[in-house]
Amino acid sequence: LSKSEIIIVDCGVGFPEEDAFGVDLQIPDTTYLEDKKDRIHGIFITHGHEDHIGAIRFILPVLGKDIPIYAPNLAAAFIKARLAEFSLTPHLEIIKDHTPIVKGHFSLEPVRVTHSIPDTYHYAIRTPLGIIYHGSDFKFDLFPLDGKQSDLPRIAAIGNEKVLCLLSDCLGSDHEGYSPSESAIAENFEREIKNTKGRVFVTSISSNIIRWAQAIEYGKRVGRKIVVVGMSVEKAINIAKELGYIRLVDADIVPIERIKNFADNRLIFLTAGFAGQPDSALSKMIMGKHRIKIKPGDKVIFSSPDYIPGTTSAIYAMIDNLAKMGAEIAYGEKEELHVSGHGYQKEHALLIQLLRPEYLLPIGGTYRNIRSYQAMAKNIGYTDDRLISPEYDTSVTFYSNHTFDTNFRLPLKKVLIDGLGVGDVGTTVLRDRKVLAEDGMFGVVLLIQRESGKLFKEPVILSRGFVFMKENT
Numbered sequence: 001l002s003k004s005e006i007i008i009v010d011c012g013v014g015f016p017e018e019d020a021f022g023v024d025l026q027i028p029d030t031t032y033l034e035d036k037k038d039r040i041h042g043i044f045i046t047h048g049h050e051d052h053i054g055a056i057r058f059i060l061p062v063l064g065k066d067i068p069i070y071a072p073n074l075a076a077a078f079i080k081a082r083l084a085e086f087s088l089t090p091h092l093e094i095i096k097d098h099t100p101i102v103k104g105h106f107s108l109e110p111v112r113v114t115h116s117i118p119d120t121y122h123y124a125i126r127t128p129l130g131i132i133y134h135g136s137d138f139k140f141d142l143f144p145l146d147g148k149q150s151d152l153p154r155i156a157a158i159g160n161e162k163v164l165c166l167l168s169d170c171l172g173s174d175h176e177g178y179s180p181s182e183s184a185i186a187e188n189f190e191r192e193i194k195n196t197k198g199r200v201f202v203t204s205i206s207s208n209i210i211r212w213a214q215a216i217e218y219g220k221r222v223g224r225k226i227v228v229v230g231m232s233v234e235k236a237i238n239i240a241k242e243l244g245y246i247r248l249v250d251a252d253i254v255p256i257e258r259i260k261n262f263a264d265n266r267l268i269f270l271t272a273g274f275a276g277q278p279d280s281a282l283s284k285m286i287m288g289k290h291r292i293k294i295k296p297g298d299k300v301i302f303s304s305p306d307y308i309p310g311t312t313s314a315i316y317a318m319i320d321n322l323a324k325m326g327a328e329i330a331y332g333e334k335e336e337l338h339v340s341g342h343g344y345q346k347e348h349a350l351l352i353q354l355l356r357p358e359y360l361l362p363i364g365g366t367y368r369n370i371r372s373y374q375a376m377a378k379n380i381g382y383t384d385d386r387l388i389s390p391e392y393d394t395s396v397t398f399y400s401n402h403t404f405d406t407n408f409r410l411p412l413k414k415v416l417i418d419g420l421g422v423g424d425v426g427t428t429v430l431r432d433r434k435v436l437a438e439d440g441m442f443g444v445v446l447l448i449q450r451e452s453g454k455l456f457k458e459p460v461i462l463s464r465g466f467v468f469m470k471e472n473t
Contacts, residue, residue, distance in 0.1 A: 005104040006036060008043045009123060009134050013054035013417075025417040027055040032410050033063055041103035042068040044095075046136040047120035048075035048207055057086050058417070070095050072110075072119035077239045078207065095121065098154070111158070113150040114141040116182070116341025117207055118245055122155075129398050130164030133355055137169045137364060139343040140350060143183040145210055146245070156354045163357040164398060165388070170362035170373035172342035179347060180339045182210055188336050189303065190218040196328075198264045198297035200224065203274035203282050204304045206232035209240045211303050211338075212270055216248055219268035225254040229292065230272025230281035237270065256291055264297065274304050276314025286321045296326030303337045345376045352380060358402060361388040440464055 014026035033040065040063060046052055053075055060067065060083070068091045071079060076092045083090050095101065095110040107126040114120065115137050125132040140150050172179055193200050193215070202215040212233070216226055226248065228234045240246040259267055269292070273280025282300075284290035294300075300322050302315070319329050330337060343351070352360065360382060362373040374387050388404065390396055395408040445460040 004036070004039055005106065006033070006040045007103060007106055007108070007125070008040065009125075010046055010052040010136060011043055011055045011059055012049070012051040014051065025054070027058050027415050027417060029412045029415050030059055030063060032412075037064050037067075040064070040067055041106065042070055042093075042101075044101075044108055044123060045069065045071035045075045045079070046122065046134070047072060047115055047117050048078045049117060049137070049205075050207065052136070053079055053082075056090070057083055057088065060088060060090065065089075066091055068093055070101055070108075072121055073243060074117070074119040074209070074240070074245065077243060078236070081235055081239060097151070100126075109158070111151055111154055112148065113138040114144050114148070115139060116210060116339075118146055118148070118209055124158045124163075127164075129400060130358075130402070131158065131161055133158065133163050133166045133357065135166055135168040135351060137171070137342060138347075138351075139172070139179045139341060140347045141179070141181045141183075143181045145182050145186070145214070152354065155351065159355040163355045164402065165359040165361055165396075165404075166352065166355055166357035167361045167363050168348060168351060168373070169342060170348070170365035170369045172340050172344045173348055173362070173365065173369050173373035173376060175340075175344040177344050177346055179342060179344045182339060185303075185337055185339055186214065189214055189301075190221075192299070192301055192330050192337065193218045193224075193268065194222050196265070196299045198299065200268040201271050201282075201294075201298060201300040202268065203271045203300065203302055205274060206230070206236045206272055208304060209236065209245050212237055212240070213246045215268060215270055216246060216252070220252060224266055224268040225262060226252050227254050227256060227259055227267055227269045229256065229269050233270055233272040233281075259292070274302055274315070276318050282318065286318060286325070294322060294325045294327050297328075298326075299328040299330065301337060302329070302331040345372075348373060348376060349380055352377065352382075359386050359388055359404065361390075361396065 011028065043056070048071075053071075056069065056079060065088065069076075069079060070093045073094055076094055079090060080092060093101075097110060097112055100107045100109045105128055109124040109126070110121040111124055112120070113122055113135075120138065122136065122138065123134040125134060138150070140152070142149060193202075200219070202211070204211045219226060228237055237246060237248070241248050254262060254267065271282050271285075273282030273284075277283060281290060281292075285292050285294050302319070315331075319331060322329050360373075360377050362370045365373070370389060374389070377387060378384075388396055388406070390406045393410050393412045394406040395410055396404055396406055397408055398404045440463070442461060442463040445462065447456040448454065449456050
């Protein structure tokens with residue numbers, strides 16, 4: 001190649017751990033791309049979850065607002081709606097099954113798979129050196145609720161073309177067997193709604209279209225009207241309704257101001273805030289700051305495909321508070337009300353066997369997941385020299401003789417979002433916030449006469465979180 005060419009696959013946000021005080025999100029560091037903007041052919045999206053599309057609104061203004069974005073139908077609708085909030089109009093193209101997208105020396109073929117959201121795809125990326133198969137979040141659900149199975153025959157056909165490297169989701173690789181089907185929880189989920197005598201509240205991540213569709217259908221079966229609570233859920237459901245993923249007409253919906261006209265056993269609420277976000281509808285209900293008040297006899301169902309790292313404490317704090325308020329809580333331990341959207345070991349092994357790649361590079365998981373994936377790969381015949389495990393800031397380079405190295409390093413840093421600030425918070429600020437949270441602070445205010453240098457009045461000591469002072473100002 002006379003000049004390097006670039007494609008970007010997915011552009012998502014990370015969620016902060018509990019000790020990242022005040023941080024809302026983490027986004028990719030794209031500094032190394034800023035002098036290569038003219039070489040970027042496009043951003044290729046696999047599906048519509050925030051950890052795959054959420055950073056586009058931050059990255060696009062930096063790398064170029066005209067960069068084309070190729071995305072599945074549902075993800076494209078989510079991206080368009082989200083960017084409209086920031087007065088951005090993206091150049092969006094809808095990808096289609098079995099229709100390769102040719103960009104320079106790259107040809108990207110979308111391959112349909114199942115996940116916890118409709119319209120999820122992998123990409124078979126054909127390059128001059130061979131096929132790089134980007135296998136982002138997936139599971140092989142043989143009984144998907146929308147009837148659209150993973151395209152296993154096409155994956156097998158790609159495997160016959162000689163795959164150089166498989167980049168594979170590994171988040172579920174520490175679980176044996178197969179990930180349970182979404183249809184496996186349908187009966188339990190419907191029973192929870194059907195057997196409730198009072199109001200039903202269902203909470204999940206806003207993009208969990210499959211779960212919202214189930215809640216709507218099961219609620220309608222027992223004569224309940226649908227109440228949508230929370231801006232993020234409302235937007236997601238409206239988009240899914242427009243695209244035909246959810247069957248919902250105006251007669252099924254009751255606005256919040258009219259719920260007093262219906263008996264408790266005739267209402268089901270679809271509520272934002274399952275992860276305990278302070279400004280979410282569910283959190284405000286618990287704090288008594290919402291028009292809807294939780295009361296004894298209500299049932300709150302937590303049902304999400306995968307809990308987001310860093311949110312566990314907030315979720316269980318909400319559950320405890322709801323219990324104190326007299327509500328019944330169903331949060332589905334042992335896959336009773338939620339199943340993972342990620343494949344388990346046998347699904348990973350099946351993908352490997354279908355593709356037969358020369359190299360494996362696990363992505364999208366913790367170090368624990370990566371090690372579990374590598375152990376599984378060794379059990380089916382892969383040796384250490386065929387398992388790629390780069391460091392955080394290293395780049396994998398493949399050569400024409402099908403060897404690789406990880407010698408090239410990128411100067412990457414954490415880019416944190418704090419309110420509207422991008423990258424303003426670094427390790428020093430986080431360290432200071434941690435000290436303040438753990439030890440508190442105090443300050444002394446001195447008013448001194450300029451002429452004499454003597455105190456004008458008694459010092460004022462301000463203490464916050466340090467020691468209790470009865471006369472603390």
